[in-house]
Amino acid sequence: MTYFRPTSLEDALAVLAEPRPAPRRVLCGGTDAYADPGARPPSGGWLDISRLDALHGIAPRDGDLRIGAATTWDAIERCALLPASLREAAHQVGSRQVRVAGSLGGNLCHAAPAADGVPPLLTLDAQVELTSLRGMRRLRLDEFLLGRRRTALAADELLTAVLLPASATAGRTAFLKCANRDGTALAVVSAAVRLRWSESGVVSQAAVAVGAASEVPVRLRALEQGLEGARPDALSRLIRESPLPELAPIDDVRGSAGLRRHLARIAVERACARCMKEAGDGASA
Structure with missing residues (x-):
């Protein structure tokens, strides 16, 4: 088993783009991966993106409110820029330990039907930013979530941010x-x-x-x-x-x-x- 922890987004995307017999499993907070009682070490190895600065933080950008995919639920709960519904949902994501470690992007990619953060994001017309060496694309959240534990994420892509349009945060x-x-x-x-x-x-x-x-x-x-x-x-x-x-x-x-x-x-x-x-x-x- 291999464990790769890059410090730049470019390095992470290059690792994902490498041809391999089995894909790497992306890891950020690890709250879902470590809690799975039936989990085995992935044959393609781990890709730990928790140290990628480009994936952290909440800030306005180009008319949207951009939430980095590695931003923790604890940070979301404490951010006054965000609508009340998303902060309320963040407060109810597991225990304090889970909220400090668990990330928004990991929660969305896990695609559980009971994910607390998804309903408020849907009402806020959220989009996801998906990035690979081929470029970047944006999808509505309802287009990204295809079913239980199924998403539209390609094998060489990372979910890098969640975007909230300014118009959707009114009310x-x-x-x-x-x-x-x-x-x-x-x-x-x-x-x-x-x-x-x-x-x-x-x-x-x-x-x-x-x-x-x-x-x-x-x-x-x-x-x-x-x-x-x-x-x-x-x-x-x-x-x-x-x-x-x-x-x-x-x-x-x-x-x-x-x-x-x-x-x-x-x-x-x-x-x-x-x-x-x-x-x-x-x-x-």
Whole structure:
């Protein structure tokens, strides 16, 4: 087994581009890799990108808010530049030890259905930056996440950043997680909401995403359309009446499909109520 820890992005990309019988496994915080009880050392070796300065930090750039892929959840939680929903989700990513070590990019590449960070990123219209020696490309987050543990990342690519457009950070946001116990438990269902109101007090824009109730976290486009144009006192009824057609929950040890669909409505309703409570434009709950 080989272990390579480059100090420049160029060196890391060159290693990924090398023809090998088996691909290297990329490692950053290691919180998913080390916690896998069935994991074996990868036959292609490890590529540790934790020391790449180009992958760290949160800063505005070219009209976007750029979050380096190696940025930890602890740093995201403490960054006042970021919307409340993403900081709230960061606070609930595992234990303190996991948040200090675990990275945003690693969480996205792991592509778990219950990933806490994905629903708020979906409501913020996040894009991912994928880089290789062939160049750089950008994908919407929903285009990048293809299924459970499946992404659009090519073998010679690194996820180098997550990009939030400035227009998507406007409005009030909230994240809510339903789990079987407090602390480090995986979500049975999680939900993120972003709402904006018009001067007349109705919802002018709504973005809603739910995690752990489908193969990947998804935007609830049908519900979003129903919420737009509605007054605050109608939101709860609209959420409870929506069939939530985008969801495809499963039965497992953490909850039944029926429970997940029920909790999805509760989580979205409470996240909307939190947005309304915090809004200072007369749309308080």
